[in-house]
Amino acid sequence: MTEADIVVRIRDASVEIPLRGVKGGALGADPRIIQKVNGSLVLRALDKISLEVRRGERVGIVGGNGNGKTTLLKLIGGMLPAVGGSIEVRGSIRTLLTIGAGTVPALTGRQNVRMRYSLLGIKSISVDEYIADVAEFSELGAFFDMPIGTYSPGMQSRLQFAMSTVEPADILLLDEWIGVADHAFQVKANNRLEKYIEKNEGFLFASHNAELLQRMTDRTLTLQNGKIISDEASALSISSPA
Ligand SMILES: Nc1ncnc2c1ncn2[C@@H]1O[C@H](COP(=O)(O)OP(=O)(O)OP(=O)(O)O)[C@@H](O)[C@H]1O
Known part of the structure; x- marks a missing residue:
């Protein structure tokens, strides 16, 4: 593995979540709850994690509820700061x-998509092509021109998935989001993700769906109490180009 292959490098980074309003009696209830010098309590949701991800790797993140999967994705996505260590x-x-993240409920689907185009700084296609792709893929019909505050969670996830997967990225971060979309859209979304794999796009995917992970990932990280307790290569079931 050369230096140029690395897209994510985390060294000894922790994430601490403030526990506002939680009393000192919580100490001892969970080894991840610690007291800062000012007396406040925090939950160490990730504890001195070290990880390297190569370009094109398809990493599954597993572990029981509350063990830090979403926190790890948010750390990589820049939505949570690291305490100590480093992240690149x-x-x-x-x-x-x-x-709903990154969308404005009062704006229509179309307006949100236009805004996302600018935020992502997409260069490979025009804004009209981007909007047309998202409109077609998300299949929201007339709702595409209605405020997304009127959408069901499944409709929002359709729009978000479509917006995030038009143009390949170096890294796609996916949480267990797909469960809210209906079966037909899940199949369609999986097909689109498989195309990503064919294009050798990498992603990190937190999920409890063992079958999906086995199909789509070639490496599995297991988190327990905010630590990576195993990091194993796994065979990818779907074919990828040589
Ligand atoms: N806003 C918050 N306030 C307090 N604690 C939080 C907050 N967000 C997350 N946590 C805690 O951080 C820990 C890790 O949560 P995280 O969401 O990363 O777990 P997860 O492995 O993704 O769980 P799940 O499988 O249920 O999605 C949990 O103990 C959770 O209670």
Whole structure:
């Protein structure tokens, strides 16, 4: 592995989440709850994580509820700061973490898509092509021109998935988001992700869906209590180009 292959490098980084309003009695309830010198309590959701991800790797992140999967994706996506250590991310990132994140409910789907085009700084296609692609893929019909505050969670996830996957990125960060979309859209979204794999795009995917992970990832990180307890290569079931 050469230096140029590395897209994510994390060294000894932790993430601490302030526990506002939680009393000292919580100490001892969970080894991740620690008291700062000013007396406040924090939850060390990630504890001195070290990780390198290569360009094109398809990394599954597993572990029980509350073990730090989403926190790790947010750390890589720049949505949470690291405490100590270092984090380096090279290249473009697309995130599909929280339903509704980065969208404006009062604006229509079309207006949100136009805004996202500018925010992503897309150069390979025109704004009209981008909007047409998202409109077609998300299949929202007349709702595309309605405020997204009127969308169901599944409709929002359709729009967000479509916006984030038009143009390849160096890294796509996916949380267990797809469950809210209906089965037909899940199949379509999986097909689009598989095309990403064919283009050798990398992603990190937190999920409890073992079958999906086995199909789509070639490396599995297991998190427990904010630590990586295993990091294993796995065979990718779908074919990728030589
Ligand atoms: N805003 C918050 N305030 C307090 N604690 C939080 C907050 N966000 C996350 N946590 C805590 O951080 C820890 C890690 O949460 P995280 O969402 O990363 O887990 P996860 O592995 O993604 O879980 P799941 O499988 O349920 O999605 C949990 O103990 C959770 O309670």
